Amino acid sequence: MAQGARTLLYKEVLNRLETESPGTKHMFYWGFLEKHRKTATSVSMLDKDRATLHPCSLCGQPTTAETCSYCKLMARAKVSTSL
Numbered sequence: 001m002a003q004g005a006r007t008l009l010y011k012e013v014l015n016r017l018e019t020e021s022p023g024t025k026h027m028f029y030w031g032f033l034e035k036h037r038k039t040a041t042s043v044s045m046l047d048k049d050r051a052t053l054h055p056c057s058l059c060g061q062p063t064t065a066e067t068c069s070y071c072k073l074m075a076r077a078k079v080s081t082s083l
């Protein structure tokens with residue numbers, strides 16, 4: 001649950017950045033990925049992952065699936081609350 005709350009917080013911060021200066025969200029996210037990639041030990045593996053990344057069909061954040069894990073989580077949350 002703590003991790004979910006943190007993800008929501010990040011989402012909120014990114015949304016605020018996007019509102020104040022459109023386009024910042026993706027730059028921020030890619031910057032985060034780049035930073036993460038540089039500190040990772042298996043760079044070649046991450047490079048391969050990055051090559052398969054494309055924008056989430058719902059929120060536009062880089063993801064390896066059609067929708068990112070956040071949107072999948074939200075979709076699942078919606079389903080469980082409508083039951």
Ligand SMILES: [Zn+2]
Pocket residue numbers: 056057058059060061067068069070071072
């Ligand atoms: Zn998404």
